[in-house]
Amino acid sequence: MDKLKEALREDAAAIDATVSTELDNRIRASLEGIQPERPEQAPRPRRGISMWWASSLTGIAAAAAVIVAINLSLNEAPEVTPTNTVAGAENVPPVMPDLTARAAVLAGPLEEELEALESDLRKAEQAVRKEMGLDL
Numbered sequence: 001m002d003k004l005k006e007a008l009r010e011d012a013a014a015i016d017a018t019v020s021t022e023l024d025n026r027i028r029a030s031l032e033g034i035q036p037e038r039p040e041q042a043p044r045p046r047r048g049i050s051m052w053w054a055s056s057l058t059g060i061a062a063a064a065a066v067i068v069a070i071n072l073s074l075n076e077a078p079e080v081t082p083t084n085t086v087a088g089a090e091n092v093p094p095v096m097p098d099l100t101a102r103a104a105v106l107a108g109p110l111e112e113e114l115e116a117l118e119s120d121l122r123k124a125e126q127a128v129r130k131e132m133g134l135d136l
Helices: 002-014 021-032 049-075 101-132
Strands: none
């Protein structure tokens, strides 16, 4: 390997080449004008509109489930435990809220609205699953 290196150096020294000032200036200008190439920034992948729909419908379904759970827990009557009374004191019945016919009538349309909302959510979920190809 050393012999090859020496032979190349001797051959290079034997070459008689002169570089003109014009060529030298052009070489310097081209070397100074070079800028390293910047890597292209890859565009961020965009989420499809179907992912937006899926997350929105999931949020709506979760909110509806929480509302239903709260409403069902409020409808349950709390248990009243008898308390020990002092001798001679009267037992006073617990205070009952005023139940009117109007309050009972308003519960019907709300239940129908909730059923319609749940039906719409199921239809939207099926449409999203079909669009995303999640139907099995």
